[in-house]
Amino acid sequence: MTRDNTSQATRRNILKGAGAVGTAGLAGLAGCSGGNGGSEGGSEETSGGSGDSGTNPIELLHAWSSGDGNAAIAALIEGFQEAHPDIEFAEEPVNGAARGNLDQVVSNRLQANDPPSTFQTWPGKTLEKFGEAYADIEGSVWTDDLKNNYLPGPKAQAQLDGTFVTVPLNIHRINNLFYNTQVVEAAGVDPESLSSPADVVEACETIAAETDAVPFAQQTSGAWSTVQLWETVFLAEAGIDGYEAFISGDGDVDQVQAALENVVALREYYPEDASSIGFTEANKMVMEGSAAFIHQGDWAAGAYSGTDDFNYQEDWGQVTYPGTSGSYLLNMDSFPYFDNNPSPEATKTFLSYCGSAEGQVLFNKEKGSIPPRKDADVSSLNTFQQDQFDDFTNADNQPPSIQHGLAVSPGVATNIGSAFSGFLESYDAAATAEKLVNAFN
Incomplete structure (x- = not known):
């Protein structure tokens, strides 16, 4: 793998190698040590939390190897190094790695008593994985x-069992309904007038009758989009109290089933090839005008903003998913702090910058998300x-996402994922509702 193991690594060297480390490099990275040398025979100043942070660069692991994430982390690091020119970075991204691969790399490093300074992770309950x-x-x-x-939502997610251990640096919203303006207008549908999940189904029926467009651009080749859709519809059907009861392990099976039944109804308006396309292809359908709606996190808008002649409030729009007004369903990225830290003071300085309004604006301008700080310009x-x-x-509440691991522990998340894998084969709302409520057992 192309990694600069010297303590004099520069941001230029780091970013220059941004495309070099592929998935094949993960095994090698898992055995590497921060600072000088490999996992065996390194100098004392690079091991454990007692090292001299003045000589140990920050070892930051993340999976933003391309696209808006890569631009965002580059902007954050550049801003930090302008503010703190005496602190260096020694690590390139884990390029080509999905988040699950990144977690495995971190797990291997922790087992070897060789943690990185920090790494990209979702906060909330998913923190229990390395608690x-x-x-x-x-x-x-x-x-x-x-x-x-x-605000209370991200502040709560930064804590593990009441202890602050990580710093969220962006907010992604889950409960968005995006639409192609030309398509919905041709069908005579006003997205602003929709007030419930049932209204979305009725709007799709109208679009199917009045246009040749696909009403609802959903992909089902991966279960994650369906979990997102269900949790959003469930929030609408059960309200914030029902949602919070479910993620606490006390969900109402009838409410869970009602939300699943709405998803089953929407299925009639998916693309014919929903099971073989991914999110990018589904989102492109909205951009090209061959689909009316897509439910997604606000990262969907990142593709729109990079497209000529597809402009916000002219060619596309967004409404809070009908029935969830007042809720801001949260996903976010964060950087945690490990106890056995190879660069303790430098890492804390970096995390403080990630928590600053300045750092968050630099990052989110490129990422397409928003700052967690309410005072950000x-x-x-x-x-x-x-x-x-x-x-x-201005949200009344900011519940954490189920699909993205903030709301439920890793074990529960696995059970929920398994339930939805079965759901996509059978679309049996009653059986799946029982599995979801029992996912906490």
């Missing part, structure tokens, strides 16, 4: 400034992001 490895950063990173300016973000930020800061 014993994290350290309390309240006071050193989570100061009153962060506590006072993070978002005037440099695009109009869609500003609208999302306004919804976020």
Whole structure:
């Protein structure tokens, strides 16, 4: 793998190698050590939390090897190094790695007593995966400034069993319904008038009758989009109280089933090849005008903003998924702090920058997401992001996503994923509802 193992690594060297480490490099990375040398025979100053942070560069692992994520992390690092020119980075991305592969790399490193300084992870319940490895950063990173300016949703997700261990640096919204303006207008459908999940099904029926477009561009080759859709519809059907009861292991099976039945009804309006396409292909259908709606996280808009002649509020629009008004269903990325840290003070300085309004605006401008801080100046973000930020800061509640691991522990998430794999084969709402409620057992 192309990795600079010297303590004098520069950001230029890091980014220059951004395309070099593929999935084949994961096994090698798993045995590498931060700072100088390999996992065996390294100098004492690169091992454990007692090393000299003045000589140990920050070892940051992430899976943003291309696209908006790569641009976002580059902007964040550049801003940090301008503010802290004495602190270096020693690690390239785990390029080509899905998040699951990244977690495996981190797991291997922790088992070898060789943790990185920090890594990209979802916060919330997914933190339980490496729970014993994290350290309390309240006071050193989570100061009153962060506590006072993070809204309750992301602030709660930054804690593991009540202890602050990670810093969220962006917010992605899950409960969006995007649409192609020309298609819905041709069908005589007004997305702003929809007020419930049942209204979405009726709108799809109208679109199918009045146009040649696919009403609902959903992919089912991977279960994750269906879990996202179900959790959004469930939030609409059960309300915030029912949603919170479910993620606490006390869900109402009838409410769970009602949401699944709505998904079954929507299935009639999916693309014919839904089971063989991915998210990118489904989203492209909306962009090309061959589909009306798509339900997705706000990352779907990233593709729109990079496309000529497909402009927000003219060619495409977005509404909060009908029935979920007042809720901002959260996904986010964060950087945690490991107890056995190879660069303790430098890492804390970096995490503090990730928690700053400056760092978050730099990152989110490129990522297409929004800052978790309510005091961030978002005037440099695009109009869609500003609208999302306004919804976020005025939301009545900010529940965590089930699909993205914030709301449920890794074991429960596995059970839910298994239930939905079966659902996509049978579309049996009653049987799947029982499995989902029992996923916590």
